[in-house]
Amino acid sequence: MSPAPGSPQPAEPSHVLSVKGLSIAVHGRERSTTLVEDVSFSLAAGRTLCLVGESGCGKSLTSLAIMGLLASPPLAITQGEILFEGRDVRGLDPRERADLRGDRMTMIFQEPMTSLNPAFTIGDQIAEVVTRHRDVTPEQASGVALEMLKKVRIPAPEKRLGEFPHQLSGGMRQRIMIAMALANAPRLLIADEPTTALDVTIQAQILSLVRQLQRETGSAMLLITHDLGVVAEVADDVAVMYAGRVVERAPVDKIFDDPQHPYTIGLMGSLPSLTGRDERLATIPGSVPAPERMPKGCRFAPRCPFRIEACDAAPPPLIEVAAGHEAACIRAPLELHVTEAA
Amino acid sequence: MSAILQADGLKKYFKTGGGLFSKPTVVRAVDDVSFSVEKGETLAIVGESGCGKSTVGRMLMRLIEPTAGTVRFEGQDLGGLGETGLRKLRGDMQMVFQDPFSSLNPRMTVADIVGEPLWLHGQGSTRERREKTLELLRTVGLRPDLADRFPHEFSGGQRQRIGIARALASSPRLVIGDEPVSALDVSIQAQVINLLEDLKERFALTLIIIAHDLAVIRHMSDRVIVMYLGSIVEVAPTAALYAEPLHPYTRALLSAIPLPIPGHRAERKLLEGDIPSPANPPSGCRFHTRCPYAQKRCSDEIPLLRDAGGRTVACHFYEDLPPETAGRAMGPADSPAKARRLALYRDHRRRQDAVVTEKASASMTEAGNRGR
Numbered sequence: 001m002s003p004a005p006g007s008p009q010p011a012e013p014s015h016v017l018s019v020k021g022l023s024i025a026v027h028g029r030e031r032s033t034t035l036v037e038d039v040s041f042s043l044a045a046g047r048t049l050c051l052v053g054e055s056g057c058g059k060s061l062t063s064l065a066i067m068g069l070l071a072s073p074p075l076a077i078t079q080g081e082i083l084f085e086g087r088d089v090r091g092l093d094p095r096e097r098a099d100l101r102g103d104r105m106t107m108i109f110q111e112p113m114t115s116l117n118p119a120f121t122i123g124d125q126i127a128e129v130v131t132r133h134r135d136v137t138p139e140q141a142s143g144v145a146l147e148m149l150k151k152v153r154i155p156a157p158e159k160r161l162g163e164f165p166h167q168l169s170g171g172m173r174q175r176i177m178i179a180m181a182l183a184n185a186p187r188l189l190i191a192d193e194p195t196t197a198l199d200v201t202i203q204a205q206i207l208s209l210v211r212q213l214q215r216e217t218g219s220a221m222l223l224i225t226h227d228l229g230v231v232a233e234v235a236d237d238v239a240v241m242y243a244g245r246v247v248e249r250a251p252v253d254k255i256f257d258d259p260q261h262p263y264t265i266g267l268m269g270s271l272p273s274l275t276g277r278d279e280r281l282a283t284i285p286g287s288v289p290a291p292e293r294m295p296k297g298c299r300f301a302p303r304c305p306f307r308i309e310a311c312d313a314a315p316p317p318l319i320e321v322a323a324g325h326e327a328a329c330i331r332a333p334l335e336l337h338v339t340e341a342a
Numbered sequence: 343m344s345a346i347l348q349a350d351g352l353k354k355y356f357k358t359g360g361g362l363f364s365k366p367t368v369v370r371a372v373d374d375v376s377f378s379v380e381k382g383e384t385l386a387i388v389g390e391s392g393c394g395k396s397t398v399g400r401m402l403m404r405l406i407e408p409t410a411g412t413v414r415f416e417g418q419d420l421g422g423l424g425e426t427g428l429r430k431l432r433g434d435m436q437m438v439f440q441d442p443f444s445s446l447n448p449r450m451t452v453a454d455i456v457g458e459p460l461w462l463h464g465q466g467s468t469r470e471r472r473e474k475t476l477e478l479l480r481t482v483g484l485r486p487d488l489a490d491r492f493p494h495e496f497s498g499g500q501r502q503r504i505g506i507a508r509a510l511a512s513s514p515r516l517v518i519g520d521e522p523v524s525a526l527d528v529s530i531q532a533q534v535i536n537l538l539e540d541l542k543e544r545f546a547l548t549l550i551i552i553a554h555d556l557a558v559i560r561h562m563s564d565r566v567i568v569m570y571l572g573s574i575v576e577v578a579p580t581a582a583l584y585a586e587p588l589h590p591y592t593r594a595l596l597s598a599i600p601l602p603i604p605g606h607r608a609e610r611k612l613l614e615g616d617i618p619s620p621a622n623p624p625s626g627c628r629f630h631t632r633c634p635y636a637q638k639r640c641s642d643e644i645p646l647l648r649d650a651g652g653r654t655v656a657c658h659f660y661e662d663l664p665p666e667t668a669g670r671a672m673g674p675a676d677s678p679a680k681a682r683r684l685a686l687y688r689d690h691r692r693r694q695d696a697v698v699t700e701k702a703s704a705s706m707t708e709a710g711n712r713g714r
Contacts, residue, residue, distance in 0.1 A: 258679045269688065283691065
């Protein structure tokens, strides 16, 4: 059993991953533009951290940086450290990096069809992940492949080993990706919108599968999503990102029961609810500013209903508003700083 | 209430593959679908990939020809319409598409895109059309001074507003939205949902929303049609459907939604298996291969939609199913802290809008004058 959602982390957590002050920029011919700024979080074994935010908030870039998959140039890490099992992976040479990937840290993507090679069978592709990192015979590798297909509950696994990606449905392909990602029992699994392309009944299957396998292997999981429903379903801890920065960080139940940042609150108000249509949706006006036109102060200020002059002065730091709960808003908690409705 | 649109026995079969020596496969994308749309309601058609919901939407507009069946708009059979009749019809019935990136011509300015239907339907002089176009942009919350820009200069949400303005240009009575908000981020999605609701009220529209997101549907619609593999499995008023889904597939759909409530993470019964291919649908009830309650009769006999007290359901055994475990869709109320902050947020959003409207109306008058 994994700890209940939102239970406090152990006093001395063995962090699988620590990201400290990470900034990522894109270098253009004339200037550089910062896309991710000063992002920090850490993740212990067996736990799940969700990075949540809308398009362009930098959540995928952050995960690619951790994997060492940033398209560089033009993208580059300009600041910060990425500690994986205590070592800064930025210092590793490309060979060592490649040895880690697919073995101790693995990733699954949104669109399984583009991540699978259409010219090789399912069995070969899973076996390749194993032979790349382990000293095994081809037979042993196929054995692992079959074992993994059973684990991700693919019907008639023996038959599927010899099939090609196009012969499978979207949900089955995502199961194959999960099988490949977990074949070497990684310490860290990064899942970037793993269920976004799937139908809702298939999404539920995949989420439940990932949760169960993670419990079995004790891997840490970094899950990237825009869907607050998915967050509530799988996260232990949550970091809400907006325009390249973390604006709120807390255990999952705190995010939903005690949202502090106006962006988090606005997002929740924007969600149509399954329980009724009595109320008009709250909205966040406007849209995310372009990266080269980021405001100097709080990046959410131009859209924020609680904006005051001080918001534009400097980027607000993440401040602890309650134990283990941080928000980057100078007006949090709102009820202390804002006049209530008349 | 009276029906504005009636679909009867709609079928669409596609032939795929086949060659000199092999027979083509027939895909039954839509198989015998009938329903009616009441004037002024918002009707939702929901289902997963391959259920035929978009094909139904396109057949209603006669963007694709049905293999069989009829569509009547205000009593008139669309099957018999020629060129002129169809053009007139498409003034009365309009569609908003899912992808605001591919549904707008990149080489036309916004004013041309939105004004084109006016021109097509031969309304007014050039100047009057320009004025109406700017008015339409204002209606959907776009600044009229952006009228001469191109679609790529706009964000996804703004493009969807352009698509909506274009749909409204011919003063339609019925608007069909095919996944109108599913490509948008949550915060933008909420803006567009509110806009659609306002427009519906303002122009007394009838809406058909085709979507897969059950929360969006719950929020927007009065009545819901649930489709599975080309057939309707359940039709019910929205509140009743969510409170007590009758068809096993509807139950499964509702229980599969991840709720934004962490305390609700109970292990729940999930549907096994994939959606079968519509090229080779299961015999009898098409859902029987995944249905936890399936019996022999289900694989032999196709269940017909039958009355279930103000709603209809296509299941042989819905009366005998175990009662739905305590309303998953209800969920607990918001925590006091969250409720309080949401209230604060809404209140300050209203103040924010009031300020913006003042400023905007000043700048719009100015832009309108420039447009002339």
